[in-house]
Amino acid sequence: MDSRKNTWIVSLGETSALDVNIAGGKAASLAKLISAGIPVPSGFCLTVFAYQHFLAQSNLPRILQMELERKPLDKMRWEEIWDAALRIRSAFLKTSLPPELVQAVDEALLQLHPQRSLAVRSSAPAEDSAQRSFAGLHESVTDILDKDSVIRAIRTVWASLWSDAALLYRQELHLDPMQSRMAVIIQEMIPAETSGVAFGRDPRNQKVDSEIVEAVPGACSNLVDGLLEPDRWILQRSSGEIVEWVAGKRNTDQHGLPLLDEDDLRALHTRLGQTEELFGWPPDMEWAKQGGALSVLQARPITSGLTAPQSDERHWYLTLRPKLPKLRRLAEKVSKTLIPELERIGHQLAEQNIDALDDVQLANCMEERLSAFSHWRGIYKDEFIPLAHGVRYLGAYYNDALQPQDPYEFMLLLKGQDFLAAHRNTALEKLAEYVHNNQPLQEILIERAQDLSNVSSASWETLQKQIADIPEGSNFLTRFAHFLSTFMDTSYNGERLMDRPDSLFHLICQIGARAQKRPSRNAQNEKSTAIALQQRLIEAVGKSRAEEAREVIAIGQLSWRLRDNDNILLGRIESQFLRALHLGATRLRAAGRLTGKKPNEDSVALVAQTLRDHQHASIHLDKDEPGVLEFHLHTNEKPRQLIGQPASPGMAEGPACIVNSIEDFRRFNQGDILVCESIQPTMTHLVLLASAIVERRGGMLIHGAIIARELGIPCVNGISQATRIISQGDQLTVDGYLGIVTLGAADFELEKHVWAKQSS
Numbered sequence: 001m002d003s004r005k006n007t008w009i010v011s012l013g014e015t016s017a018l019d020v021n022i023a024g025g026k027a028a029s030l031a032k033l034i035s036a037g038i039p040v041p042s043g044f045c046l047t048v049f050a051y052q053h054f055l056a057q058s059n060l061p062r063i064l065q066m067e068l069e070r071k072p073l074d075k076m077r078w079e080e081i082w083d084a085a086l087r088i089r090s091a092f093l094k095t096s097l098p099p100e101l102v103q104a105v106d107e108a109l110l111q112l113h114p115q116r117s118l119a120v121r122s123s124a125p126a127e128d129s130a131q132r133s134f135a136g137l138h139e140s141v142t143d144i145l146d147k148d149s150v151i152r153a154i155r156t157v158w159a160s161l162w163s164d165a166a167l168l169y170r171q172e173l174h175l176d177p178m179q180s181r182m183a184v185i186i187q188e189m190i191p192a193e194t195s196g197v198a199f200g201r202d203p204r205n206q207k208v209d210s211e212i213v214e215a216v217p218g219a220c221s222n223l224v225d226g227l228l229e230p231d232r233w234i235l236q237r238s239s240g241e242i243v244e245w246v247a248g249k250r251n252t253d254q255h256g257l258p259l260l261d262e263d264d265l266r267a268l269h270t271r272l273g274q275t276e277e278l279f280g281w282p283p284d285m286e287w288a289k290q291g292g293a294l295s296v297l298q299a300r301p302i303t304s305g306l307t308a309p310q311s312d313e314r315h316w317y318l319t320l321r322p323k324l325p326k327l328r329r330l331a332e333k334v335s336k337t338l339i340p341e342l343e344r345i346g347h348q349l350a351e352q353n354i355d356a357l358d359d360v361q362l363a364n365c366m367e368e369r370l371s372a373f374s375h376w377r378g379i380y381k382d383e384f385i386p387l388a389h390g391v392r393y394l395g396a397y398y399n400d401a402l403q404p405q406d407p408y409e410f411m412l413l414l415k416g417q418d419f420l421a422a423h424r425n426t427a428l429e430k431l432a433e434y435v436h437n438n439q440p441l442q443e444i445l446i447e448r449a450q451d452l453s454n455v456s457s458a459s460w461e462t463l464q465k466q467i468a469d470i471p472e473g474s475n476f477l478t479r480f481a482h483f484l485s486t487f488m489d490t491s492y493n494g495e496r497l498m499d500r501p502d503s504l505f506h507l508i509c510q511i512g513a514r515a516q517k518r519p520s521r522n523a524q525n526e527k528s529t530a531i532a533l534q535q536r537l538i539e540a541v542g543k544s545r546a547e548e549a550r551e552v553i554a555i556g557q558l559s560w561r562l563r564d565n566d567n568i569l570l571g572r573i574e575s576q577f578l579r580a581l582h583l584g585a586t587r588l589r590a591a592g593r594l595t596g597k598k599p600n601e602d603s604v605a606l607v608a609q610t611l612r613d614h615q616h617a618s619i620h621l622d623k624d625e626p627g628v629l630e631f632h633l634h635t636n637e638k639p640r641q642l643i644g645q646p647a648s649p650g651m652a653e654g655p656a657c658i659v660n661s662i663e664d665f666r667r668f669n670q671g672d673i674l675v676c677e678s679i680q681p682t683m684t685h686l687v688l689l690a691s692a693i694v695e696r697r698g699g700m701l702i703h704g705a706i707i708a709r710e711l712g713i714p715c716v717n718g719i720s721q722a723t724r725i726i727s728q729g730d731q732l733t734v735d736g737y738l739g740i741v742t743l744g745a746a747d748f749e750l751e752k753h754v755w756a757k758q759s760s
Contacts, residue, residue: 010047044108046183051158079702080645085164085167118150157184214230216228230248272285350489354580367605388559398410401541422710428688441473489575494578585599595620641741646736671691673693692732694732
């Protein structure tokens with residue numbers, strides 16, 4: 001036997017070989033439990049040396065370096081990190097294990113029970129310590145029956161070392177991801193009648209004299225994945241006596257009967273005490289019971305409810321990657337309850353006649369609307385953002401099953417979704433075509449679009465009178481008012497779009513001509529492609545998982561669509577809050593009681609107090625906002641190329657138009673390349689004119705990438721300081737295939753210029 005195999009694989013019973021730095025925290029803990037005589041399912045550990053050998057025999061180190069050195073990790077947003085993690089995962093899954101490593105695993109599998117299914121679990125060296133618990137971050141694969149599936153599962157667990165959540169978690173702990181290593185446990189699964197978790201102290205308050213035991217029928221994954229509600233017992237830590245029992249709500253004949261008897265609870269109490277004495281910390285233990293025998297599946301320190309509060313976001317990262325059962329519940333709740341309610345409240349606020357309110361009522365209205373806006377922002381973070389993981393789950397599910405050459409092939413399943421932004425853009429195109437066919441109307445709007453000096457409401461009223469006097473002018477005003485109330489009652493950078501109709505005139509005049517020339521999308525081809533990919537996925541996972549595959553696709557499509565729609569609907573709540581705030585400010589200004597800048601969210605309490613108290617002193621809001629930082633490199637200092645992420649395929653050339661505010665909407669021209677911090681759903685109507693998109697914020701699944709792919713134009717994002725390096729009017733070439741933005745004329749243009757000079 002190759003001597004290296006002795007370092008690649010060790011039995012869980014070989015306690016002397018299971019050093020935490022070689023076998024990881026989870027395997028080392030299991031070995032210690034075995035040495036103390038505590039029953040643990042049989043298995044072996046694939047050490048970090050095996051992982052390092054796998055890397056050394058592959059191209060993966062170069063891929064890891066490229067992905068994680070594209071931009072400093074602390075400068076990458078979560079979406080960018082997820083993109084990198086998806087590409088890394090795909091690379092791991094497509095990389096074969098060296099034959100000698102496969103042989104070593106095969107030989108170790110022969111030592112296990114041939115009829116039992118297996119579990120493949122992570123065991124990172126830094127994992128499961130009291131200070132650095134990685135519980136839930138790395139993947140486990142269960143119910144494996146054949147050798148090939150074990151090998152695939154090993155690669156999946158290794159790849160989870162580089163997931164978005166794991167990378168973010170390590171960043172919080174100031175760990176260098178490039179130094180990360182992963183051991184893997186391959187262990188027999190207990191055909192459990194009952195299983196669950198037990199805590200040596202109450203994780204909510206470790207100072208009280210309590211232990212917690214939770215149990216579900218069948219495998220422990222039923223509890224961990226949230227498939228079943230557990231029975232819960234509170235035991236007295238000092239004596240093991242039962243203090244309280246709450247039955248889990250389950251639709252079974254045995255509902256209401258306890259899953260564990262007093263002997264079971266006494267045995268678990270004993271195991272908790274033994275484990276704490278063995279390790280020196282109160283355990284968070286997974287266990288399983290079969291045929292009256294109780295086995296410990298794993299034990300780690302309790303990390304919730306610690307006396308020292310965590311100031312980082314480690315718990316938040318775990319919520320960003322919910323599993324299918326939670327995604328299913330989120331999809332149901334968000335699509336059938338939260339989104340309809342958010343839409344209803346937005347319409348309700350828009351219909352209220354707040355102009356008729358007296359000052360006190362208006363002050364109350366402002367505060368109520370701010371409260372509603374804050375409430376929905378909380379829901380956005382707690383419910384909408386986790387549901388966005390549905391697309392990421394689809395991506396990982398699709399790539400795991402098919403291992404496509406393009407890790408983003410799954411996005412073809414998302415084409416043609418029913419976006420609110422798409423409805424808005426279609427309505428804007430129809431409005432623009434109407435203007436394009438009315439020359440006098442077009443001339444008036446072009447003239448006003450070129451006048452950047454006056455954007456007041458009085459100016460808009462004057463313009464409406466001028467438009468009403470031309471043929472079909474009144475019809476246009478009716479259509480335009482309907483468009484504004486239907487689609488533009490939202491916000492952009494804290495400003496109501498409905499209050500800035502002037503920002504649309506320039507776009508309308510240009511979109512009309514372009515809409516007539518642009519080829520229509522072949523929706524039938526997109527649908528056929530999506531159906532073909534869905535069928536490939538179902539064939540890859542097998543008939544037994546066909547319904548699961550369809551559900552994953554449906555949830556992915558829903559989360560893709562709602563990820564755009566929820567922002568627009570939340571923008572309407574903000575718009576209606578701003579409507580009340582601006583009305584209050586207008587009244588105070590008219591009375592000479594308010595001067596200075598426009599009030600914002602931070603000014604609400606002061607504005608409301610001044611409205612309620614007519615004796616209150618006049619207030620002045622300082623113009624203390626920093627504004628847009630105008631800083632650009634000199635032409636001769638600029639890099640020739642900027643490297644970002646290829647978010648939408650295609651090639652395009654054109655002048656850069658930097659968009660930081662609504663004022664910039666008015667100077668955006670057909671064929672411009674839209675350069676911004678990030679595309680927001682409330683500004684994607686600009687993209688109808690764009691030849692390409694360049695963003696500082698990165699990610700395949702952010703709004704700029706969504707709209708670019710829907711419209712079929714290139715997009716490169718994740719370029720640090722894009723709006724500072726690129727200047728207004730710079731000539732750009734955007735390569736959406738490779739993620740490269742070239743500044744200056746394209747190479748062939750430069751060659752042509754040099755040749756012309758030499759010939760003259």
